[in-house]
Amino acid sequence: MIDKNGFSRPSYEELVKELGLKWRELFGENAQINTHSVGGILIRVHAYFLDKLHQLAEVVYNSQFVDSAIGTTLDQLAANAGIIRKPAQTAIGNVKIYGVAGYEVPAGTIFKTSDELMYVTTEDIILKDTGKQNVVIDSVGTLAHGTDNIGIGTSRYLYAYDLGAKYNKDGIFVARQVTPVENILHVEISDMIGGAEIEADADLRGRITLANEATASSPYNGVLASIRKVNGVRSVRIVRNDTMEDDGSTNTPAKSIHIFVDGGYKDDIAEAIFNSVAAGVTTAGEQVVSLKDISGQSHEVKFDFPVRRGIFAEIKLTKNEDAYPQDGDEQVKQAVQDYVSSVGMGSMIYYSYLYQRIYSIPGVVVADVKIGLSKTEVSAQDIELSDLETAEVADNGVILK
Numbered sequence: 001m002i003d004k005n006g007f008s009r010p011s012y013e014e015l016v017k018e019l020g021l022k023w024r025e026l027f028g029e030n031a032q033i034n035t036h037s038v039g040g041i042l043i044r045v046h047a048y049f050l051d052k053l054h055q056l057a058e059v060v061y062n063s064q065f066v067d068s069a070i071g072t073t074l075d076q077l078a079a080n081a082g083i084i085r086k087p088a089q090t091a092i093g094n095v096k097i098y099g100v101a102g103y104e105v106p107a108g109t110i111f112k113t114s115d116e117l118m119y120v121t122t123e124d125i126i127l128k129d130t131g132k133q134n135v136v137i138d139s140v141g142t143l144a145h146g147t148d149n150i151g152i153g154t155s156r157y158l159y160a161y162d163l164g165a166k167y168n169k170d171g172i173f174v175a176r177q178v179t180p181v182e183n184i185l186h187v188e189i190s191d192m193i194g195g196a197e198i199e200a201d202a203d204l205r206g207r208i209t210l211a212n213e214a215t216a217s218s219p220y221n222g223v224l225a226s227i228r229k230v231n232g233v234r235s236v237r238i239v240r241n242d243t244m245e246d247d248g249s250t251n252t253p254a255k256s257i258h259i260f261v262d263g264g265y266k267d268d269i270a271e272a273i274f275n276s277v278a279a280g281v282t283t284a285g286e287q288v289v290s291l292k293d294i295s296g297q298s299h300e301v302k303f304d305f306p307v308r309r310g311i312f313a314e315i316k317l318t319k320n321e322d323a324y325p326q327d328g329d330e331q332v333k334q335a336v337q338d339y340v341s342s343v344g345m346g347s348m349i350y351y352s353y354l355y356q357r358i359y360s361i362p363g364v365v366v367a368d369v370k371i372g373l374s375k376t377e378v379s380a381q382d383i384e385l386s387d388l389e390t391a392e393v394a395d396n397g398v399i400l401k
Contacts, residue, residue, distance in 0.1 A: 091159070097186075196232035257282070261303055309385060318366035
C-alpha cells in the first residue's frame with residue numbers, strides 16, 4: 001500500500017494471513033486453511049503470485065528515486081541529469097621488447113604476465129640494433145642470441161586483451177610470449193592505465209548527486225564532477241594550497257591546486273581539468289599535458305595519479321577436495337584481486353572482508369587470511385591507505401598454502 005510514509009509491501013506471510021481471514025469470512029469460521037487443506041493450498045498459491053506482484057510494484061515505486069533505482073532505470077534517471085553510465089574500458093600502456101636486432105614484432109602479438117593476464121600489441125615493432133651481442137638486465141641476467149646483435153623495440157600502444165581494471169599495472173612487469181618466438185628474448189610491460197569495469201550503481205548514484213550539487217557557487221564540486229565523468233576514473237582528490245609556501249608533503253606549490261585521479265586515460269583527464277578549472281588557476285603534478293584553447297593558445301595541465309601500494313596476501317586453505325573446483329586456486333586469487341581493486345583512494349583494506357569472498361567458493365572449509373605490504377611481513381590486520389594512495393595486488397602477490 002501507499003500512504004504518507006511511502007510504499008509498504010506486505011510479506012508473503014502477511015498475504016497468507018489476510019487471504020485466510022477473507023476465506024473464512026466467505027466460507028465460514030470452520031473452513032480449513034491449514035497448509036495441506038484444499039483451501040490452504042489455494043490461498044498459498046494466490047499469495048505466492050500476489051507476493052511477486054507486490055515485489056514488482058515495490059521495484060516500480062523505488063525506480064523513480066535515485067537512491068533506490070537500479071540497473072537500466074537508474075541509467076534513465078542519470079540521463080535526466082545529462083549523465084551516462086561509464087562502460088568497461090581497456091587498459092593501455094607501454095611495452096619494451098628485447099630480441100634479435102632487426103626482427104619485426106607484428107601487431108597482434110600477445111604477451112602474458114605472471115598473473116595470467118594477457119596484453120596485445122597494436123602496431124608493428126622493429127627491434128633497433130644496440131650494436132651489442134649481449135645486454136645485461138637486472139634480476140634477469142645476460143641476454144644473448146649467438147652472434148646476433150641485440151635489438152630493443154618499444155611501443156606506447158600495448159592494449160589489454162580484455163576489459164577491466166584488473167589489467168591496470170603500475171611499474172614494470174616481466175611478460176612472456178603466448179606463442180614463443182626465438183627472436184624475442186625478454187619482454188617488459190609498464191604503466192598500464194585506464195582499464196575499468198562497467199560503472200556500478202553506487203558510483204553512478206554518487207555522480208548524479210555530485211552533478212546536482214555542482215552549482216556555480218561550488219567550483220570544486222564542478223571540477224570533481226567533470227573529472228569523474230571520465231571513463232575509468234574511480235575517485236578524485238583535490239589538494240589546495242592557498243598559502244605563499246610550497247607544501248612539501250603533497251608536492252603542491254604555493255597558490256595552486258594539485259589534483260589526484262585514480263584511473264582513466266591521461267589525455268582524457270587533462271581535458272576534463274582544462275574544461276572545468278577556472279582561468280588563472282595553476283595546476284600541479286608530474287603528469288603534464290598540453291592543450292589548446294579555441295584561439296589556438298597552448299596551456300599546460302598538470303595532475304597526478306595516486307601512489308599505488310602493492311598488497312600481498314597469504315592464504316592458508318583447508319579444502320574439501322571433492323567439492324573444490326579445478327580452478328579453485330584461480331578463483332581465490334581473483335576474489336582477492338576483485339576486493340583490492342574495489343578499495344578506493346584513501347580507504348582502509350579490511351582483511352576480514354576477504355573471508356566472505358573466499359568462503360563463497362565451493363569446497364573451502366577453513367581459510368586463514370593474512371595481508372601486508374611485503375611478502376615477508378603479512379599478518380591478520382587491516383591496511384590503511386593515505387588520502388593520496390590506492391592499492392593493487394602485487395605481482396605474484398597472492399600466496400596459497
